Amino acid sequence: MNPQRPRISPIAWAIAPAALLFVLFFILPFGVMAVLSFLSGNPVSNPNVAFTWRHYNRLVGSDLYFDALVATLRIGAITTLIALLIGYPLAHWMARMHSRIGHALLLMAVIAPLLTGIVVRTFAWMTVLGDRGVINVTAQWLGLTEKPLPLMYNEFGVVVGLVHIYVPFMVLTLVGVIGRIDLALEEAARGLGASRARAFLEVTLPLSLPGILAGSLLVFALAISAYVTPVLLGGNNVLTLPMLIYQQVSASFNLGFAGALGVVLLAVSLALVFAYNTILGRLTGERQIA
Amino acid sequence: MSRRFDAGHAAYLTLNGAIVAFLLAPIAVVLVFALNPTPYIAFPPVGVSLRWFVKFFSSAEFMNALLLSLRVAVLVVALSTVIGALCALAIARGNLPGARLLTTLFLSPLMLPAILTGLSLFQVFMLSGIGRPVWGLVAGHTLVAVPYVLRTTLAVLHNFDRRVEEAAAMLGAPPARVFFEVTLPLIRPGVIAGGIFAFIVSFDQLPISLFLVVPGGETLPVVLLNYIRFDLDGAIAAASMVSIILALSAVLLLERIIGLRAYVKL
Amino acid sequence: MIRKSHISRRSVLKSAGAAAIATIAAPAILRAQTAILRTTAWGGKWGEVMKGQVIPAFEKEFKCKVETDSAFPYYPKLQATPKNAPLYDVLHTNTSEQWQAVVEGLVEPKLDAKAIPNLADMYAYAVSDKICGVSAFTSAIGFGYRTDKGLAAPTSWKDLADPKFAGVRGTYVIPVNSLGQMHLMMLGKIYGKGLTDLDAAYKALEQLKPIKTYDFTGGMEKALLSAEVNIGVLHDSGIYRYDGQNQPIAFAAPSEGVLSLEQVWNITPGTKVRELANAYIDYILRPDVQKTLAEAVWYSPSNRRVKLDAKYDAKLYNTEAKVAQLIQVDWKWYNERKDDIDARVTRILKG
Numbered sequence: 001m002n003p004q005r006p007r008i009s010p011i012a013w014a015i016a017p018a019a020l021l022f023v024l025f026f027i028l029p030f031g032v033m034a035v036l037s038f039l040s041g042n043p044v045s046n047p048n049v050a051f052t053w054r055h056y057n058r059l060v061g062s063d064l065y066f067d068a069l070v071a072t073l074r075i076g077a078i079t080t081l082i083a084l085l086i087g088y089p090l091a092h093w094m095a096r097m098h099s100r101i102g103h104a105l106l107l108m109a110v111i112a113p114l115l116t117g118i119v120v121r122t123f124a125w126m127t128v129l130g131d132r133g134v135i136n137v138t139a140q141w142l143g144l145t146e147k148p149l150p151l152m153y154n155e156f157g158v159v160v161g162l163v164h165i166y167v168p169f170m171v172l173t174l175v176g177v178i179g180r181i182d183l184a185l186e187e188a189a190r191g192l193g194a195s196r197a198r199a200f201l202e203v204t205l206p207l208s209l210p211g212i213l214a215g216s217l218l219v220f221a222l223a224i225s226a227y228v229t230p231v232l233l234g235g236n237n238v239l240t241l242p243m244l245i246y247q248q249v250s251a252s253f254n255l256g257f258a259g260a261l262g263v264v265l266l267a268v269s270l271a272l273v274f275a276y277n278t279i280l281g282r283l284t285g286e287r288q289i290a
Numbered sequence: 291m292s293r294r295f296d297a298g299h300a301a302y303l304t305l306n307g308a309i310v311a312f313l314l315a316p317i318a319v320v321l322v323f324a325l326n327p328t329p330y331i332a333f334p335p336v337g338v339s340l341r342w343f344v345k346f347f348s349s350a351e352f353m354n355a356l357l358l359s360l361r362v363a364v365l366v367v368a369l370s371t372v373i374g375a376l377c378a379l380a381i382a383r384g385n386l387p388g389a390r391l392l393t394t395l396f397l398s399p400l401m402l403p404a405i406l407t408g409l410s411l412f413q414v415f416m417l418s419g420i421g422r423p424v425w426g427l428v429a430g431h432t433l434v435a436v437p438y439v440l441r442t443t444l445a446v447l448h449n450f451d452r453r454v455e456e457a458a459a460m461l462g463a464p465p466a467r468v469f470f471e472v473t474l475p476l477i478r479p480g481v482i483a484g485g486i487f488a489f490i491v492s493f494d495q496l497p498i499s500l501f502l503v504v505p506g507g508e509t510l511p512v513v514l515l516n517y518i519r520f521d522l523d524g525a526i527a528a529a530s531m532v533s534i535i536l537a538l539s540a541v542l543l544l545e546r547i548i549g550l551r552a553y554v555k556l
Numbered sequence: 557m558i559r560k561s562h563i564s565r566r567s568v569l570k571s572a573g574a575a576a577i578a579t580i581a582a583p584a585i586l587r588a589q590t591a592i593l594r595t596t597a598w599g600g601k602w603g604e605v606m607k608g609q610v611i612p613a614f615e616k617e618f619k620c621k622v623e624t625d626s627a628f629p630y631y632p633k634l635q636a637t638p639k640n641a642p643l644y645d646v647l648h649t650n651t652s653e654q655w656q657a658v659v660e661g662l663v664e665p666k667l668d669a670k671a672i673p674n675l676a677d678m679y680a681y682a683v684s685d686k687i688c689g690v691s692a693f694t695s696a697i698g699f700g701y702r703t704d705k706g707l708a709a710p711t712s713w714k715d716l717a718d719p720k721f722a723g724v725r726g727t728y729v730i731p732v733n734s735l736g737q738m739h740l741m742m743l744g745k746i747y748g749k750g751l752t753d754l755d756a757a758y759k760a761l762e763q764l765k766p767i768k769t770y771d772f773t774g775g776m777e778k779a780l781l782s783a784e785v786n787i788g789v790l791h792d793s794g795i796y797r798y799d800g801q802n803q804p805i806a807f808a809a810p811s812e813g814v815l816s817l818e819q820v821w822n823i824t825p826g827t828k829v830r831e832l833a834n835a836y837i838d839y840i841l842r843p844d845v846q847k848t849l850a851e852a853v854w855y856s857p858s859n860r861r862v863k864l865d866a867k868y869d870a871k872l873y874n875t876e877a878k879v880a881q882l883i884q885v886d887w888k889w890y891n892e893r894k895d896d897i898d899a900r901v902t903r904i905l906k907g
Contacts, residue, residue, distance in 0.1 A: 253632070
């Protein structure tokens, strides 16, 4: 720990535009929403509103919402882990690729899924995973299985869909970091007799930890706020907090309760992210996060 | 020893090949739909036809939406890269107290379901009489794009070798010159990666756009979502393929001009 | 090489900047003199016909501009705007939402019969006390089913629970879809004492598992077309719109009666263009306009004077006798309990 905190450098002022953007377009509206969560109605259309804990009581009082929160976090964590396991090898390959064309092609392959558009992409997965989808039709045709495999309308389908969408984010975050790791360090390790695997585990992997942290945080944040994919691929069997929020906003006419759900989701997520950030920050011995 | 190397390398390549196949599988599916003449989405396909592309390109609604989405995305990329990069520099170099907390805070728009962000922005805009101008839409998109730029730039700044800056300073360069000629070029990779994210995020953004678009001025995802509620045919697949081709062309173009390759190396 | 990319980058930035400025400063259409009517409209084929034919004709006749919002959901947007400056002048949505809107004071409880003369020609159901505003069109909710699975056409709502449909039957995510909500109430009628017998409905819903759920009718249509389900709760329009495409799907109206999925138009109390709004609703109720829209998407028109072409006339609910079969539910009652129902249903179907 530094015994004496260094003076704030003038470059700290560079945070001003971001701060302005956030105060005006995030904190203010979010504040409005948080206030709504303590009111009995929307004061805009209904002047007679009162302060109430009703929405939060409802949240706490029912298993349904707690289960939804847990499911949301669980799906987020699993998605992040799998996205990391899949994304790292690809990022490593891309970062170390010598051919410029190969690199460009890989970049396009990584970005292309993101450009299909969320609705179309999820429909495409429905077509692949459904009971009469590509996988099941082929498997049955090949005689591998009699009844269709339940690849959809469950958490498996949701995770597959989410991983597919978020792996590119993981890859693009990792590529920059891995690419900047000085190859000389790896070569030195190998020169000293370490195997490829060992050089990777003890040199490359630790040095890419900041990228792992950055990528994981990003994917986790996105996965816990996802709506379209869990709805279309999970059906009624998977209930996440964003799905509940969407229902409350668009079909239950209940802005206050939706606001309460949002406040809880954000608070829990922020706490988790901050904790993860701190722990991994300590592990990499850095004062600042990556 | 050479054989062992090959086996390990072969496994590495196979693994990565499988991952790329996983990434591209749904796109292959979408392409099949886009060319399949049946007026609903199904498998297996019955043929090849361009009618959905014709329908897409001849629809004024789709074309206007596509154009608006592109224009908004370009604006968002410009704004978010500048704002995000400045913010990253401030956090990494400014010695601000609570840097970790600040970063978590700037990441928070991503954790909140965008429908709430969109709705609360809408409410504030309406209450303050701002209405729903295009700049409001751009602001909403920028809000959710900045975290990406911030993340990627910070990740690069972290691996930064400050001795390069210190060397430049020791050689007599004033701080401003060190900044513009050493620091900025070195963080460029992170900013560009963030910019790519920003483009994708804005182009594909749905929940915030739902609340901030005006009749006649809808973005492509909004038009597609509405279309899909009532007509489940290949036109959306065609729209999707066009988006992909357009954006990939942009990426290729960037590659030629700026040389994205550079963003991986020092 | 540096110089080359420097110039190219600069010119790229320049043109991007110009495009950006053009986007933001896009000239607003000069509307100072023309009245503007703001309303909602579904997308897809409906939207095409509305924006392509119906609305331009209205704009020409009444010398005004009509703005249609197609970015669903509409309700929260209306809720978020002040009552004296509502986002919409005319709201077109389903009955369930209109009822909630009335309760919250966002739309008028009753339309002005003097200002909308065509109301006099409506079938009774379109202006009944179960409707606030006017139901300009409706469709009948029954079953969509596949004809190539060797199944007899379903004749009763109870057929959905038939064991041979296990895992290949479909309904909706009830909290967000009014067909699903109506089906739930129907279960109460079929298996219990009536449309408000929720206990019987919950029990019946439990028996329907395993069942696939979709959040809008398009999803159900796709599921039927690709044989993900062999039978599903669907409105007739969802099947008839594939007329002429030789799809192995058909509509069945259960003997106990079909439910009514109404398209309801209503006015907001704070509208500044009340005359125009009334004229617009009156226009939608004109026989020729009703005919155009009804035949485009296979909705049943509610104006008695409409003469549909033969093939539509045969299938749609276009006579007194036929519309008498339409069952309307009490949305005010349902909306009051919606939160509890949603929680209960979600728990049942979550498995």
